[in-house]
Amino acid sequence: MFRRLSRWAIALPVVLALAGLTGCGSGEPATSASASAGGEAKEVTVFAAASLTGTFTELGKVFEAAHPGTTVRFNFGSSATLAQQIVQGAPADVFAAASPATMKTVSDASPASSPSTFVRNKLQIAVPADNPAKVDDLKDLTDTKVKVALCAEQVPCGAAAVKALDAAGLKVTPVTLEQDVKATLTKVELGEVDAALVYKTDVIASAGKVRGIEFPEADQAINDYPIATLAKAPAGAAAQQFVDLVLSQQGKDVLTKAGFEAP
Amino acid sequence: MGPRRGLTGRRPAGRAASGRLPWVLVLPAVLGLVFLVLPLAGLLIRAPWPTLLARLAEPHVLEALRLSLVCATVATAVCLLLGVPLAWLLARVDFPGRRLVRALVTVPLVLPPVVGGVALLLVLGRRGLVGQWLEATFGITLPFTTAGVIIAEAFVAMPFLVISVEGALRGADQRFEEAAATLGASRWTIFRRVTLPLIMPGVVAGAVLCWARALGEFGATITFAGNFPGTTRTMPLAVYLALETEPEAAIVLSLVLLAVSVIVLASLRDRWVSAP
Numbered sequence: 001m002f003r004r005l006s007r008w009a010i011a012l013p014v015v016l017a018l019a020g021l022t023g024c025g026s027g028e029p030a031t032s033a034s035a036s037a038g039g040e041a042k043e044v045t046v047f048a049a050a051s052l053t054g055t056f057t058e059l060g061k062v063f064e065a066a067h068p069g070t071t072v073r074f075n076f077g078s079s080a081t082l083a084q085q086i087v088q089g090a091p092a093d094v095f096a097a098a099s100p101a102t103m104k105t106v107s108d109a110s111p112a113s114s115p116s117t118f119v120r121n122k123l124q125i126a127v128p129a130d131n132p133a134k135v136d137d138l139k140d141l142t143d144t145k146v147k148v149a150l151c152a153e154q155v156p157c158g159a160a161a162v163k164a165l166d167a168a169g170l171k172v173t174p175v176t177l178e179q180d181v182k183a184t185l186t187k188v189e190l191g192e193v194d195a196a197l198v199y200k201t202d203v204i205a206s207a208g209k210v211r212g213i214e215f216p217e218a219d220q221a222i223n224d225y226p227i228a229t230l231a232k233a234p235a236g237a238a239a240q241q242f243v244d245l246v247l248s249q250q251g252k253d254v255l256t257k258a259g260f261e262a263p
Numbered sequence: 264m265g266p267r268r269g270l271t272g273r274r275p276a277g278r279a280a281s282g283r284l285p286w287v288l289v290l291p292a293v294l295g296l297v298f299l300v301l302p303l304a305g306l307l308i309r310a311p312w313p314t315l316l317a318r319l320a321e322p323h324v325l326e327a328l329r330l331s332l333v334c335a336t337v338a339t340a341v342c343l344l345l346g347v348p349l350a351w352l353l354a355r356v357d358f359p360g361r362r363l364v365r366a367l368v369t370v371p372l373v374l375p376p377v378v379g380g381v382a383l384l385l386v387l388g389r390r391g392l393v394g395q396w397l398e399a400t401f402g403i404t405l406p407f408t409t410a411g412v413i414i415a416e417a418f419v420a421m422p423f424l425v426i427s428v429e430g431a432l433r434g435a436d437q438r439f440e441e442a443a444a445t446l447g448a449s450r451w452t453i454f455r456r457v458t459l460p461l462i463m464p465g466v467v468a469g470a471v472l473c474w475a476r477a478l479g480e481f482g483a484t485i486t487f488a489g490n491f492p493g494t495t496r497t498m499p500l501a502v503y504l505a506l507e508t509e510p511e512a513a514i515v516l517s518l519v520l521l522a523v524s525v526i527v528l529a530s531l532r533d534r535w536v537s538a539p
Binding site for chain 2: 176
């Protein structure tokens with residue numbers, strides 16, 4: 001009898017721990033509005049492109065101040081990754097993408113509200129603050145002695161870079177194709193590459209660590225940023241209210257201050 | 264564990280215990296197995312079987328696979344050259360601060376690989392402490408080269424080898440080494456003729472672990488070596504990029520990596536690790 005008991009004493013915590021582990025993985029939507037007594041306490045989960053990190057965090061605070069009891073949670077990342085996560089069932093209320101193509105991935109898989117373009121972003125050449133390779137314009141990037149980082153073509157900033165280089169009729173051989181725009185920028189900040197094509201907003205956000213150079217062909221590769229609420233949005237009306245804030249004049253002010261252009 | 268025959272007088276396990284299997288052990292064991300195997304089953308179930316062959320034949324897949332195999336193998340060779348002596352130092356030589364050094368050796372194990380990649384950039388990058396000097400003196404830059412991939416993989420994988428070999432050294436019977444010493448052998452001769460043959464199974468097991476870890480390396484590679492087809496885009500990087508737009512292609516690439524590593528590891532185990 002005693003032996004049986006002691007066996008249980010060992011086995012029980014093990015089984016409980018395992019049950020706990022599997023419980024974690026069962027993917028219950030973490031965003032489900034935690035209905036409290038007032039019924040007002042809600043969470044809005046926003047999946048947004050990495051380039052929106054600064055501005056959307058600021059807008060989230062504005063939203064929370066205007067809607068007491070509602071919190072905004074963000075998942076920032078490469079738009080393409082976020083789109084895949086939503087398609088695979090990640091519980092998102094709002095999706096703000098850095099390209100119409102990544103938004104289409106989501107709306108093809110499940111109906112979303114019709115997306116509206118809220119900002120546009122333009123590419124710039126980013127060079128280290130001391131510009132060691134003396135890059136002045138896009139043509140300088142074709143020099144084989146100049147080390148260039150681009151975003152991979154699969155992510156929006158890379159698609160835009162290809163479009164801009166095609167428009168200029170230039171062929172650039174980069175040393176690396178980075179997985180998102182922030183990684184590309186980091187390579188410039190660390191001085192590992194002499195130049196990279198990133199968004200103007202990223203250059204501004206780097207606060208002097210890199211220098212941005214405008215180039216005319218960037219106008220042919222402007223990225224539209226669409227935003228939409230998702231059909232199964234657990235937060236319901238609050239999701240639409242957040243989108244409304246982004247589209248409002250207040251939202252526009254925050255975004256243009258960071259270097260985005262009005263659509 | 265087989266090749267110890269007779270040395271320590273241990274008998275092979277398995278026949279030693281008999282009787283009913285204790286479910287306290289069997290139940291968690293089965294759960295653990297399911298937990299490990301289920302994600303693989305997920306890959307197999309979702310794989311686009313009808314287009315599998317066509318996708319495999321694409322040149323960029325073979326290119327990434329070749330690069331992965333070459334880099335992981337060279338990285339393992341580097342780890343063997345540096346890691347076995349390091350393990351010997353930790354296990355056989357008493358020096359001040361040995362415990363600290365042993366802890367330092369395991370740092371890459373706990374460091375997130377991306378952080379390891381940043382650290383490598385800060386030291387070996389173009390503006391890094393050593394990298395600056397390398398470029399000025401020899402004109403060598405390591406980031407964005409295949410050599411960079413090998414360095415990143417070796418950095419992350421070496422602890423697996425060192426820990427495994429050090430364990431084998433500690434488990435090995437030192438009386439053989441002492442006997443050789445009394446017969447007048449130098450420490451180098453003892454290492455070469457006595458110690459190394461004695462711990463060979465541990466070295467091989469460590470090398471296999473090290474190779475497997477290097478093959479799957481992602482974070483340090485993409486951070487330090489970047490991502491360019493043919494020079495630095497290994498299979499895990501190709502999988503990650505494919506996931507951005509084409510999950511099906513990512514599944515195919517993962518299956519290839521999985522199949523290759525399972526085949527290599529299984530054949531190595533039969534040949535070396537568990538041979539009698």
